[in-house]
Amino acid sequence: MSDTNALDALIQALRRLPGVGVKSAQRMAFHLLQHDRPGAQLLAQALHEASAHVHHCERCHTFTEAQVCATCEDVRRDRSQLCVVETPADQSAMERTGAYKGLYFVLMGKLSPLDGVGPNDLGLKKLFERACDGVVQEVILATNFTAEGEATAYVIAEGLKTRGLRPTRLARGVPVGSELEYVDLGTIAHALVDRR
Amino acid sequence: MSDTNALDALIQALRRLPGVGVKSAQRMAFHLLQHDRPGAQLLAQALHEASAHVHHCERCHTFTEAQVCATCEDVRRDRSQLCVVETPADQSAMERTGAYKGLYFVLMGKLSPLDGVGPNDLGLKKLFERACDGVVQEVILATNFTAEGEATAYVIAEGLKTRGLRPTRLARGVPVGSELEYVDLGTIAHALVDRR
Numbered sequence A, B: 001m002s003d004t005n006a007l008d009a010l011i012q013a014l015r016r017l018p019g020v021g022v023k024s025a026q027r028m029a030f031h032l033l034q035h036d037r038p039g040a041q042l043l044a045q046a047l048h049e050a051s052a053h054v055h056h057c058e059r060c061h062t063f064t065e066a067q068v069c070a071t072c073e074d075v076r077r078d079r080s081q082l083c084v085v086e087t088p089a090d091q092s093a094m095e096r097t098g099a100y101k102g103l104y105f106v107l108m109g110k111l112s113p114l115d116g117v118g119p120n121d122l123g124l125k126k127l128f129e130r131a132c133d134g135v136v137q138e139v140i141l142a143t144n145f146t147a148e149g150e151a152t153a154y155v156i157a158e159g160l161k162t163r164g165l166r167p168t169r170l171a172r173g174v175p176v177g178s179e180l181e182y183v184d185l186g187t188i189a190h191a192l193v194d195r196r
């Protein structure tokens, strides 16, 4: 982009962000240096702070600055239910429904053999221990309805069954507010199978 | 996303990047904290360094860490030609052609009245002084062929003409390697008008 090493280093560093190619990285660097230097300082500071202080809840694995996260600490939550989600964003979506009052186990990923993510990387051993602690009565598998999310749910379900537990899975079906005409056929077929 | 202030602050800071909405910012924060903490540190450091050391060349306005950039200092460049571009990325594109050996004036933007960017913000006064320094023989307007880029070129051309200079503009025309069938009609019409 020019003869400055600091600028080239910034463009290279921005490219490590997911979904950011060389053009986007150039545009971001240009924007920050030309129009938003306070934003650059703010982002640098936020990266330092988050790297230093954010780690994983020792009970549910989600991001937290404490040893145990606020959700796990919340005495009003129903400790007999454990919902397994892939990411904090998925957990956040579940929370926004207001329909779930139990606890979580956040995998912080999904099984992905091609990317080298196996059961050990997801801490499934810890999940199985937790599920068998005598407090948890129901494990709800809320991994995504993608190929990898389904495979992850399958592996967890098998592991729980060998331990005598029978997990539940979020229902597949037609999204609320959709017209059947515009819903993909696989979804309609699943909604038919899972009809109540 | 969770109960951590440091994480929320990081997501907010990432949203200041152009083209990054809340979902992208969440994905970026998750990626950095879960999979690439060295990348987070690298980016923080690069932002600090660039903010501290990158400023504008006092001759051409492009980004540089020196007082005058390497291009302006290069004695092999033809000082009689001055090419006006919008951004360092545009300058870089011109350089990659290998077809231009003159100097540059980088506007670091374009006229955009709706965004409050007027002639003073682009340093046009400095451009006009430079164009009239007796060394520059030809000013080549290489702003983009967008509505704002064309307006910018027009305003600069008018300013130069009142000073007795007659700038040139990059030719509009059919991109090399294109089939006419797939080129938009405005481009073909311009290529016809600008035929040689």
Ligand SMILES: [Zn+2]
Residues within 6 Å of the ligand: A057, A058, A059, A060, A061, A062, A068, A069, A070, A071, A072, A073
């Ligand atoms: Zn927790």
Ligand SMILES: [Zn+2]
Residues within 6 Å of the ligand: B057, B058, B059, B060, B061, B062, B068, B069, B070, B071, B072, B073
């Ligand atoms: Zn320069």
